[in-house]
Amino acid sequence: MRLCSQHRVPYFALSTGKNWGYGSASPARSGLAIDLGGMNQIRLYDDKLGYVRVEPGVTQAQLHGFLQARGGRFWLDATGSSPECSLVGNTLERGFGHTPYADHAAHASALEVVLPDGKVIETGFGAFGAVKAKHVYPPGLGPSLDGLFFQSSFGIITAMTIWLMPAPERTCAFFLALKSAEQYPALIEALRPLRLSGQLRSAIHLGNAYRVLPSFTQFPWDNLPEGGTLQGEALARLQQCHGVLAWHGSGALYGTAGEIREGRRALRRALRGLDVKLIFVDEGRLALLQRLQPLLARFGAGRLARQIDLLAPAYGLLHGRPTDRFLPTVYWRKRLPAPSQPDPDRDRCGLIWCAVLSELDGVQADAVQKIATDSLLGAGFEPAITTTFLSERCLEHVISISFDREVAGEDDKARHAFETLLNALLAEGYFPYRLPTFAQGLMDKAQGGYRQLLTTLKSAFDPGRLFADGRYTITNDSDPASPG
């Protein structure tokens, strides 16, 4: 970094380069790439309070293996992306997973940062040397700088402490399926009190039919006219064929046997009155279903057998086990099926994620869903949506645009669709919490004083604007309203 500064060479950093849906390994602007993948040490493991200190190259699979080898007393929170994704990279982008530790940034502390001037600092109490509480109390003393290093270009994070979830006494996963899309807002409202009170602590994920179908099949090229989108009758037929309803959901209950009994009762009570299928799956039931699966397949219940096939990885995610089972879904618009070793970048799978937030509110969630559906169908893509109960009060809606980068013109068409979608969402106050590398211009929509402040901060950290410039930075801080 010192050399880059001396020679005024723009540069950026990447961990494992698997920021799929948001630009993969690509930077916001070109520059020298500092590949941190080789920094893959787990520097520390505290098996009493449950935390690890990891470098940027440590992957989900690596930490999972590490913890399993030590008795599995603690779990990581895994995302549904590749097991080979960097934990630090995902956390710095404010990614999330499936368990009560789903909000990754909220479970990280004690950043080790190399500043653009080459100095190394630790945030929080680490700045004060050997402080006993440094891994467990992020703010330390005085102003807390942690927030500055997430989604930013102020320094390279070379280590971070990640808190782990203690393996609960018991767990019970639940899966739900909603028949009618009309009941989606009512479903959100029904689950809200349980999430707000803390009785449901996992980040419940809901996915619409468009989001669930790619787990079973690909775009039906043979049955649709060139340039068409899947909808109406054709969609209904495909759903029918794979047993996919309007919305599917997953979550889990964690705790003692008694707490889980209470949670099941509360969940059943909350969903009463909705046309929803709810099943609970614990270790025993999963094993039984897996034993039944070959029989089902042999005796013609192939649809059910394939559903069971997806159950284990979904169940695993709710238990902190990374999986590559959902990676093939990004081959939705490819002409050939996903290979046994999927690699979306190598195989030129197009994927853009538009990830916006709303309050945990049925009306707001429904608005996002309707905007996304109208906008993307209008632009020629299937509106695949997941809605995640990110916290007690906040929903995250990830709208995927899947396309085939090998088809000429599709890149531009998808980007244009993304921009149209984003503008429609912004107009109603639904803002993204995370940006693809090509869409960073949105930062300039911040109000004047804030834009100027971010520019001032960027200059304070990186006067030459050499490090990752353009990534979550302001490009235009002039304020027409106050020329002074």
Next chain:
Amino acid sequence: MRLCSQHRVPYFALSTGKNWGYGSASPARSGLAIDLGGMNQIRLYDDKLGYVRVEPGVTQAQLHGFLQARGGRFWLDATGSSPECSLVGNTLERGFGHTPYADHAAHASALEVVLPDGKVIETGFGAFGAVKAKHVYPPGLGPSLDGLFFQSSFGIITAMTIWLMPAPERTCAFFLALKSAEQYPALIEALRPLRLSGQLRSAIHLGNAYRVLPSFTQFPWDNLPEGGTLQGEALARLQQCHGVLAWHGSGALYGTAGEIREGRRALRRALRGLDVKLIFVDEGRLALLQRLQPLLARFGAGRLARQIDLLAPAYGLLHGRPTDRFLPTVYWRKRLPAPSQPDPDRDRCGLIWCAVLSELDGVQADAVQKIATDSLLGAGFEPAITTTFLSERCLEHVISISFDREVAGEDDKARHAFETLLNALLAEGYFPYRLPTFAQGLMDKAQGGYRQLLTTLKSAFDPGRLFADGRYTITNDSDPASPG
């Protein structure tokens, strides 16, 4: 603020000026005081997701009254300090209370900040205008600046959103009393798994005999030699007289009847093997005890009657009800009893709090406790200590130094005692999470790169160093180790 900048007048801000134990209304350095007490609007109340937007003058009592008048569906988290304390002031100092929402800074979002240059910004999504999720997702988009405005001198916060705890279906408070001080580390260890797993979500508070006695009585001036401290036989007699054991604790279980039953069972099981008294108090039991109280007092069980007298406010704190019942404890070393309207500043009660953190670990907690006891008894003060289970992994130890500011020389003696105590704690890695206004020099112990960064940030926000300079700021950023 613009005027102060123009005329180069140092200034600082205060909300209600009740930062007791840390300097009350006094600044780190003298300057013009901007009193925000008159900004006392509750700007917004969301009764669906449970949040309010408050100005710096809004007090604990005010918000409590406001919520009660609207049906009490949501609770604030109250501290044991005065009902007239500012919510914003306490939150900005990273204060904490008693319920699962105890960590106040972790439940705040969307700061409205007046910067030293006079510009007004909103942090998080508020910077982007009318964003639906602005109150429920603090980071917004890009780097998060919130942390910069806690314990700092970068701007004046004129509004903040505070999340409220949904009133649980049922609650059950618990109170515990530990006979032998030797079992204190074992008690911490016994409670750790319950707190780490989330089965216990309230910020359990433990207080030693020195901390609990002032709720019942004052320093026994008549029975101790001039300049003496309470210990040994005299301490034992006073404890006996008031039924005070080595450590007392309080906490609560929240949830459905079934969850509470589970929690009680788990707590009993965890404490088995310790010489500890554990009682559970719900609404019904509290009412019964309060009805019995006059009878007990009349028939000679005055000690028990007085204990019941304290039960209601302690129970109330676990239910988000502010109380002034614990304020008289700071009159411990005064010659006259606390008046009916206590005011520690007016009555010149000396109080210094040394608030350090450790991991949630019996050995570390015991070390803090031993250092505090040895150090303060050596310096001529009673070592009153509370240990709070602040989060899943972190303990907060507040060590109080109580004295009488009307006695000549006591101010200096107390400050000297504080410094000796702090140094002894620092030497073992136990660092404060919050500083009295007169002890801000500790910030200079940060490592070189971090000190320089804080100085750079201060200059970026406040080039003239006019606002609250000396409060959580660096005064010496030169680094002898790296002269370059």
